[in-house]
Amino acid sequence: VKEEGKNSFQFFKQEMNDSVSRKSRLATGLRKGLEQGEFFLQYQPQIDIKTERIIGVEALIRWEHPEWGIVSPADFIPVAEETGIIVQLGEYVLHTACRQNKAWQDAGLPPFRVAVNISARQFSQSNLAATVSQALDQSGLDPKYLELELTESIIQGASSAVTAMKELKSMGLHLSIDDFGTGYSSLSYLKLFPIDTLKIDQYFTRNIQADTKDAALVDTIIRMAHNLELNVIAEGVETDEQLAFLRQRHCDQAQGYYFNKPLLPADIERLYRLPVDA
Ligand code: C2E
Ligand code: CA
Ligand code: CA
Ligand code: CA
Secondary structure (H helix, E strand, O other): OOHHHHHHHHHHHHHOOOHHHHHHHHHHHHHHHHHHOOEEEEEEEEEEOOOOOEEEEEEEEEEEEOOOEEEOHHHHHHHHHHHOOHHHHHHHHHHHHHHHHHHHHHOOOOOOEEEEEOOHHHHHHOOHHHHHHHHHHHHOOOHHHEEEEEEHHHHHHHHHHHHHHHHHHHOOOEEEEEEEOOOOOOOOHHHHOOOOEEEEOHHHHHOOOOOHHHHHHHHHHHHHHHHOOOEEEEOOOOOHHHHHHHHHOOOOEEOOOOOOOOEOHHHHHHHHOOOOOO
8 A cells, every 4th residue: 555565565575584484473463463453355346348337346355564564465365274364354354345335335335246255264164154144144234245256276175065155055145256267176066066156367367468378268268157157257357458358258247457456445435326316
């Protein structure tokens, strides 16, 4: 966020290149950060390509440490996973995202979904369904406005994963597969899992223009999704050309810097609040 944050983050990286002490300091920092309220969420709009209207936002966690500044989720999520702190962190994200989305609806924004990232450990270890239903109850958010983004890595425990996903689906939530195509899993899970949406990873989107094979893959993923009656969203859309390609191939939705970076709640409200007497 701030320039100062950037510098202290560089410092933090150099200081912590010993991986064991780095991990334990991060773990301590994470626990303390949860107590001290150092975490917050940003929300990135997801746009319907045909209508160019917002259909949802993805909640992305942010951590501003008092000395280290902004620490990237790419750096702390893996440590949170390894240490199990992800369970508490995930509860914070679910509760905050549900409460925020209900607040937007109460403030008169057009209703859209909020998508929450669920890591593999969070999915397999915590009582996710209970946490989700608590977050829904306490916020008053209609379950159809909550989406969970799962990655292919949850497939490891295939049969129990299907049971858990069915339970979540029966609550009325929307389920998506994040980073689709980057795991090493077989495609057969697509017919077993009760999912609604495939998210095309930004790695593929990025190379649509430069690499004809990536373009062919994106085209194929979109067709496959539609043949399976799944919705498909492309992430990491940054350019006109990428959007034009996706539109031509009938990709349903897009998310990326071309539309918006992840935003604070007040900015989402400014962008999408309807005129009072429209
Ligand atoms: P992800 O779920 O694949 O999230 C998309 C990432 O791409 C986000 O990075 C987002 O800011 C970034 N992004 C969005 N549009 C563009 C674009 O047009 N170009 C480029 N270059 N990047 C774009 P972020 O916020 O740093 O998050 C990184 C990863 O950390 C996420 O990847 C996700 O795996 C994890 N993460 C973030 N928040 C949470 C959370 O609340 N819980 C869990 N379990 N993981 C989270
Ligand atoms: Ca995601
Ligand atoms: Ca993703
Ligand atoms: Ca990713």
